[in-house]
Amino acid sequence: MKIDDKKIMRRVLYSVALILFLGWFIFWPLNKYIESPGSADNLRSYVTIPGYPDKQKGSFMITSVYLQQARPATYIWAKLTPNTSLENANEVTGGQSGKTFDRVQNFYMQSAINQAIAVAFKAAHRPVKTTYLGIYVLQVQNSSKFRGKIKVGDTITKVNGHHFNTAKGYQKYIGKQKVGSPLTVQYIHNGKSKQVTKPLVKISNSRAGIGIVLTDNTKVHTTPKVTVNPGQLGGPSGGLMFALQIYQQITGQDLRHGKKIAGTGTISQDGTVGEIGGIDKKVVAAHRAGAKVFLAPYVKPNKLLLKYEEDHQTNYQMAKATAKKYAPGMKVVPIKNFSDAVHYLQTH
Secondary structure, three states: OOHHHHHHHHHHHHHHHHHHHHHHHHHOOOOEEEEEEEEEEEHHHOEEOOOOOOOOOOEEEEEEEEEEEOOHHHHHHHHHOOOOEEEEHHHHHOOOOHHHHHHHHHHHHHHHHHHHHHHHHHHOOOOEEEEEEEEEEEEEOOOOOOEOOEOOOOEEEEEOOEOOOOHHHHHHHHHOOOOOOEEEEEEEEOOEEEEEEEEOEEOHHHOEEOOEEEEEEEEEEEOOOOEEOOOOOOOOOOHHHHHHHHHHHHHOOOOOOOOEEEEOOEEOOOOEEEOOOOHHHHHHHHHHOOOOEEEEEOOOOOHHHHHHOOOOOOHHHHHHHHHHHHOOOOEEEEEOEHHHHHHHHHHO
């Protein structure tokens, strides 16, 4: 082989190696997820209530965290970028596949919307009816004999012919059965009613169980009807802000006084506001969108938690520290429940 041919071959090999390295560096998925500030969107475009338009100035803003699977290139970027963190894939998805994880997050969002509607209408002294659909399947454990039949996203409606109005009711009934005894489960999969019988397995405290993580699946009915389109957002953290937007529209009150008000927090049936993840990133997103007020969940830590987490920070403390550093001029307000939020906005 001539010397020139060797040079050409060497250059080709170097070029191929470089292309392969760049492909790996840019596209190879790692077992990590990157969390960074997402968006802060005006809820006016999300909520529709016929006959009750939102004509007041200012905006309620729902904040989000941008989540992406890390690649070698973005891993390095995340390490060097403020307000960006790397999380283990299992901690983010719970070991679920991408489609299953998205399905669960969509369910959490729909549940948050239902709770927000119910809380807002009750606070406005308007009638609201809640229909119990059954128990939603969040996870099917490897030990479950129902694995392969019942899937994440299904709704269980009866066990051994019995229907209960809460997930706790189902769990209490199943817990009284014997390990290994057959259990007939009726459930809805993709809109179709199905039935399967399998033996119960041993779960915590040697009790019998089906090896499935469950939660309540409900739907609310109101007059007028409230329609909420969350777009690509998922998870339960928008509950508080949805409730405030709906409450302002159906009461006609001006809670915003022309301001851009952002916030976050889950909301339960009694109006309690719960903590969420990534609040530091949500504060940054709100600041970038021009919000001057941020409503942050505040759950007082108990002594046991502080015993094992001496440096524990509440959502409110973390949000306030982030605002001080990255969002000067932003007012961070601690919120324990929906009434707290309404009272603060009415009086400020």
